[in-house]
Amino acid sequence: MRCEEVHRELGPYLDSELSPDLSFEIGEHIQNCRACSERLHSEKKIEKHLQSVILKEDREDLRIWDNAVEKVTGVGQRFRKLRIGYIAAAAALILAVGFSAWHLALQHHELDLARFVAQGHEDYLENRQKPAVETQDPRELGRYFSERLGFPVGFTREFPRGYTLTGGRTCFLHGVPAAFWMARKGDALLSIFSFARHQLAGFPDAAKRSAAESGRFHCQVGDLEFFALVDGEQVISAIGNLRADELEGVILHLAGK
Amino acid sequence: MEKAHGAKGGGLSAGEKKSFVERMNSVRIPVTNYCRHLLWRRGDLEDALQEILTTAYEKYPQFEPGTSFRAWIFRIATYTVFNINRKYKRESERFVPMESEGPEVHPFIEQELSYQEILKDPDRILAHVGEEILAALSKLSANERAVFLLRGLADLSYREIAGILDMPLGSVMGYLGRARGKLRRSLTDYACQHGMISRMGLV
Secondary structure (H helix, E strand, C coil): CCHHHHHHCHHHHHCCCCCHHHHHHHHHHHHHCHHHHHHHHHHHHHHHHHHHHHCCCCHHHHHHHHHHHHHHHCCCCHHHHCCHHHHHHHHHHHHHHHHHHHHHHHHHCCCHHHHHHHHHHHHHHCCCCCCCECCCCHHHHHHHHHHHHCCCCCCCCCCCCCEEEEEEEEEEECCEEEEEEEEEECCEEEEEEEEEHHHHHHCHHHHHHHHHCCCEEEEEECCEEEEEEEECCEEEEEEECCCHHHHHHHHHHHCCC | CCCCCCCHHHHCCHHHHHHHHHHHHHHHHHHHHHHHHHCCCHHHHHHHHHHHHHHHHHHHHHCCCCCCHHHHHHHHHHHHHHHHHHHHHHHHHHHCCCCCCCCCCCCCCCCCHHHHHHHHCHHHHHCCCCHHHHHHHHCCCHHHHHHHHHHHCCCCCHHHHHHHHCCCHHHHHHHHHHHHHHHHHHHHHHHHHCCCEECCEEC
């Protein structure tokens, strides 16, 4: 085997992708050829350097990744990699969040669903959840959701006058796949989450309320009003800075009730 | 790529959820890097990662134990990023040469004496280059870049890469050779421009 032939196959040889015979032949040549042996050594070094340049541990990218894992699974990631410098700030944050959650749980312990819907709405308010599809057409968005979620998602009617649909995206509510409809009335943002009816079992307290109140129930979460409706095979839950009767009215309207 | 069949991920048991999180932890660095280098726009990274994890979670019940998890997750990542990049297809075509354009670059540019000079003492040049490599990477065609990253970052075999990109094994080898050749040429250009070597050899 000539040196030029060895050079041509060095890439696949380094990747262990050659046939055993060819690989053996090249290995034998390299053992007996100082120039090819040095070339192999240099190519390895260059390839390793190229990989080290493209493989970085970017803290911001990993934060985005951990947030996304947490969002889809409901299992926290970020606490695993905390650096000492952040521990004090994190501890304060945890205490504050813990206190808020405890306070919220005391007030609304019966409505687990409302709590998760409120978290999603807060993400929307703070621009952490953006629409994957921007449209004012609820039918178009309904088709997008139905295709992705695998169950029929949609409303019987258009949004009532004064309300504007801005778009939506799929998301997870405590691990339950859901359609997130983003709408507004004037300056007030309205978040509507619909998910498959059988998934209501994932929110035991809300399931109890639904059974006791014929599939319609509401509560307050802080300053926000929450309302949920079991409509055929889907559950429609909504939250926003609206009056309770307004919120209930718009959901019943959309569901054609 | 097969289409999502509903949202089975929502029904993962606690054990499955734990295994999903552990597997995802094991690939977080290569997958985030892969997406960052493959996306046309850095601003799309957050949406891309969210989409990849959502799809992976939904499809996780379909993942077959005993098969390569890395190949499985990189297939989802590739499909997602290519879909996002499709939005900018026209724009990308303005900046990136078509795959078929120009003469094929020899895998190791061995005809160039200057590259052979680099091979004699690569450390001398490698100590200075970083951004130049990233710039050269961004100029590769979509397939060259994907193949190079799937090999270099994901450590996948040629056969696995061929499966992910739905192309013959020979094409994978061709794209990889061209990508490596172009990246090595960027080293040569840098060394020549900075007077570390002349086009005909060391200064």
